[in-house]
Amino acid sequence: MADTDELKELARKCRVHIVNMVYRAQAGHPGGSLSEIDLLVGLYKTTLRVRPDDPDWDDRDRFILSKGHASPGMYAILAEMGFISEKDLESYRVLGGVCQGHVDMKWCPGVDFSAGSLGMGLSFGMGSAIAGRLAGSERQIYVMLGDGEIQEGSVWEAAMAATHHELGNLNVILDRNRIQNDDFCETQMRMFDIPAKWKAFGWNVKEIDGHNMDEVVEGMNFLSSTNDGPSILIAHTVKGHGVSFMADNPAFHGAAPNDEQYAQAMAELGEVKA
Amino acid sequence: MSKMGATRDGYGEALLELASNPKVVVLEADLGKSTKSLHFRKAHPERTVSCGIGEQNMLLVGAGLAASGYIPFASTFAIFTERAFEQMRNGVARPNLAVHVCGSHGGTHTGTDGSSAQSIEDLAIYRTLPNVIVMHPSDVVSTKQLTMQLAATGSPSYTRTARNKTPVLYEGREDEIKIGKGIVLKEGSDVAIIACGVMVSQSLMAAEALAADGINATVVDMHTLKPLDGELVDRLVSSCGAIVTAEDHNVIGGLGGAVAEHLTANTFAPLERVGVQDRFGESGQADEMLEVMQISAPYIAAAAKKAMARKG
Numbered sequence: 001m002a003d004t005d006e007l008k009e010l011a012r013k014c015r016v017h018i019v020n021m022v023y024r025a026q027a028g029h030p031g032g033s034l035s036e037i038d039l040l041v042g043l044y045k046t047t048l049r050v051r052p053d054d055p056d057w058d059d060r061d062r063f064i065l066s067k068g069h070a071s072p073g074m075y076a077i078l079a080e081m082g083f084i085s086e087k088d089l090e091s092y093r094v095l096g097g098v099c100q101g102h103v104d105m106k107w108c109p110g111v112d113f114s115a116g117s118l119g120m121g122l123s124f125g126m127g128s129a130i131a132g133r134l135a136g137s138e139r140q141i142y143v144m145l146g147d148g149e150i151q152e153g154s155v156w157e158a159a160m161a162a163t164h165h166e167l168g169n170l171n172v173i174l175d176r177n178r179i180q181n182d183d184f185c186e187t188q189m190r191m192f193d194i195p196a197k198w199k200a201f202g203w204n205v206k207e208i209d210g211h212n213m214d215e216v217v218e219g220m221n222f223l224s225s226t227n228d229g230p231s232i233l234i235a236h237t238v239k240g241h242g243v244s245f246m247a248d249n250p251a252f253h254g255a256a257p258n259d260e261q262y263a264q265a266m267a268e269l270g271e272v273k274a
Numbered sequence: 275m276s277k278m279g280a281t282r283d284g285y286g287e288a289l290l291e292l293a294s295n296p297k298v299v300v301l302e303a304d305l306g307k308s309t310k311s312l313h314f315r316k317a318h319p320e321r322t323v324s325c326g327i328g329e330q331n332m333l334l335v336g337a338g339l340a341a342s343g344y345i346p347f348a349s350t351f352a353i354f355t356e357r358a359f360e361q362m363r364n365g366v367a368r369p370n371l372a373v374h375v376c377g378s379h380g381g382t383h384t385g386t387d388g389s390s391a392q393s394i395e396d397l398a399i400y401r402t403l404p405n406v407i408v409m410h411p412s413d414v415v416s417t418k419q420l421t422m423q424l425a426a427t428g429s430p431s432y433t434r435t436a437r438n439k440t441p442v443l444y445e446g447r448e449d450e451i452k453i454g455k456g457i458v459l460k461e462g463s464d465v466a467i468i469a470c471g472v473m474v475s476q477s478l479m480a481a482e483a484l485a486a487d488g489i490n491a492t493v494v495d496m497h498t499l500k501p502l503d504g505e506l507v508d509r510l511v512s513s514c515g516a517i518v519t520a521e522d523h524n525v526i527g528g529l530g531g532a533v534a535e536h537l538t539a540n541t542f543a544p545l546e547r548v549g550v551q552d553r554f555g556e557s558g559q560a561d562e563m564l565e566v567m568q569i570s571a572p573y574i575a576a577a578a579k580k581a582m583a584r585k586g
Contacts, residue, residue: 058343105341105369112341114369117360123331124365127338127346130323134299134344154361157328161335165323 004213010080011041011213015242016271017076017089023262025093028101031252032146033073035177035210035237040077042216043142043173047224052082055109061139062128064113066121067146067175068102069254074111075099083110119152121145122172126158129170140224144173148180151189156201163202168227172203173219175210177239179250195234203232210235243268278439281471282378284417285435286310289347291418292425293318299339301325301348303332308437309349309378329354333361336373345372345425352377352393352434359399366430367403373431374424380410380434381522382550382567383472388557393434394550397470398527400432401500407431407453408500410521410529412474415444416497419451427453434471438560441475443495456503462490465578466510469520470496470529472560473548473569477520480574491578502532504540511543516581518546520574522564525549544584546577 014037022028044050049061065074075092078084084098091097098108102116113124125143132139149155162170176194178185185191195205206222208215219233239253240246243265246257257265290313292298300322306312315322325332329350336346355362355377366373382392400408407429411417417435424431443459444450450457456468460481469477474495481491492514496503510517517537519530530547537545550567564570 113337114364117364119330120334120361120365123334123361124338124341126331127335127340128342129338130299130335131339131342131344134321135342154328154330154334157326157331158334161325161328161331164326 004217007041007045007213010045011038012269014041014073014076014080016266016269017079018072019243019257019262019265019269021072021075021089021092022256024090026256027093028072028256029069029254030072030246030256031179031239032067032070032175032177034241034243034246035239036070036144036175037073037076038211038213038216039144039173039175039235040073042213042220044077044081046217047220048142049139050110052110055083059137059139062112062125062141064115064121064125064141064143065103066115066143067118067149068115071099071101071103074103078108078110081110084108118146118149119154122155122158125170126162126167129167130165132169140169140171142171142173142223144175147174147176147178147191147194148185148188150191159198159201159203162230167230170230171223172230172232174232174234175237176234177237179239179248179253181253183250198232203230205232205234207234207236210237211241277442277445279414279442280437280439281411281414281417281435282310282437284411284414285349285376285378285421286313288418288421289314290317291422295345295425297343297345298425299323299344299346301332301336301346303327303329303350303354305350308351309376311347311349329358330361333358333373333375334365337365337369337371340371340373347374347376349376349378351391352380352396353391355432356393356396356399362400363403367405370405371430372428374433375431376433376435378435379437381436381472382555382563383522383560384437385560385563386557389554392555394524394555395527396432396434397499397523397529398531401527401532405430406500407498409453409498410434410471411497412471412495413440413443415442415448416451419448420453420497423453436472440472443474454498454501454503456506457495458492459495460491460493462492463513464489464491465516465518465582466492466494466514467518467520467574467578468494468496468507468510468529468533470499472522473520476564476569476571477574479571480578483571483575484578489578489582496529499529499532502536504536507533507536508541511537511541515585516544518548518574518577518581520548520569522569523549524552526552544581546581548574548577
């Protein structure tokens with residue numbers, strides 16, 4: 001078990017990567033990357049069984065970033081884990097780069113599914129979970145969904161099928177950051193009692209504060225150790241968390257900071273340039 | 275009366291044969307009795323996944339299985355595969371995951387269910403996807419052979435089968451059937467009829483009628499629309515100089531479209547396309563639908579004469 005102070009420091013470094021990537025590309029999705037990053041750090045450092053030097057290891061746990069636009073967050077943790085180099089992060093949204101705009105399994109080591117179109121990752125994860133069971137493997141499958149994303153109807157096809165097939169090795173992390181592309185979720189499509197919906201579909205449900213590293217670690221432990229059916233960790237987060245002017249601001253779902261904003265973000269993240 | 279069989283039964287038989295490969299998995303969306311995956315389910319329930327009435331989920335469950343080393347075969351009606359087109363595009367074709375989709379009950383030949391069930395655009399839409407093999411076999415024997423060959427391709431695929439029986443053409447000729455290679459069923463030098471699916475037997479009947487008028491037609495079973503056997507098309511252009519395509523599908527984007535694209539980019543010959551004239555169907559018996567849609571043997575013969583009249 002990693003020390004949570006170390007995890008927090010790693011998450012801070014990842015946030016710096018995220019802002020750097022989006023600033024350099026002058027495009028991309030900082031808000032959802034900043035909301036998910038504490039969860040990714042917790043997952044990769046305490047739970048996920050992967051081998052950065054052998055990314056295609058058959059029996060690895062799978063991680064599927066279904067909200068594939070929040071790729072800077074994933075690239076940041078992949079670089080910190082050693083799947084890709086820090087230099088690779090400069091290829092974000094650049095022609096020929098391993099860091100494609102949305103995560104792509106054909107381009108980037110450590111990416112298990114080519115996402116980018118919402119609502120697809122849970123179904124892919126279900127197939128991965130059935131494959132693990134057929135192979136007699138203990139491997140776990142983790143799928144990160146956005147809260148706006150669960151407005152896609154096919155998510156619920158998969159949610160229903162996962163309990164029908166009693167897929168205890170299938171786990172969802174829901175990044176409940178309350179903001180989607182155009183505005184707050186409450187404005188775009190009210191979702192009412194999200195935990196109750198998943199419970200009604202037969203899932204094991206736990207809620208945490210997705211920026212409290214102790215709770216994040218406990219949440220990952222819940223997912224990996226709860227195997228009597230599929231499980232979901234609903235992580236309450238703040239979109240843009242860690243950068244004051246991005247936090248809880250729908251404008252930074254998919255927008256890059258300007259020079260001034262970039263300098264402020266770096267200062268807030270403790271990375272003041274000499 | 276020649277022996278008859280339904281191509282969907284060829285699919286079901288192929289799955290049973292493929293079952294000896296432990297990596298083969300079958301996915302269903304509540305239509306296993308119709309697509310004929312039910313035989314596999316009975317023999318191998320542990321490798322059959324019910325996805326309920328949820329086609330979008332089914333295709334991506336297939337993608338997840340394929341990415342983990344399994345060989346998934348997913349089937350439903352041709353028309354219902356289409357609601358998962360974007361899953362096929364983004365989750366299967368784009369990452370090039372070998373999910374094998376079978377759409378049964380394709381075309382107006384499906385009959386009395388009416389236009390909601392008569393897919394006339396499936397071959398066109400899947401043909402636009404990079405990496406995807408697209409097939410529409412003509413008889414039960416070739417369907418079985420082609421489906422079995424899919425397992426070794428490593429490419430995603432879409433295969434249309436039909437509900438109703440058609441003449442058996444390839445009994446004892448299994449070795450001639452290869453993905454991507456059209457089959458010359460009859461050689462003639464006046465006009466070449468290139469057909470797929472249920473229209474292959476109609477084309478053979480058209481060739482007989484043409485022979486009575488002193489016209490010698492070549493008839494080709496182009497069971498694979500993508501990759502198209504362009505070498506064969508080129509050969510037909512030089513040997514016959516006039517081409518007819520015949521399909522139970524919209525004339526836009528299917529076999530006629532594929533052959534037209536090939537001719538435009540290569541060597542030229544007059545082309546007449548027999549197919550559904552950009553309209554929806556209605557309820558009717560299979561043979562009635564071929565008449566209503568004006569795609570039965572007499573229409574193919576008429577198109578052949580028209581193509582010949584356009585020779586330079």
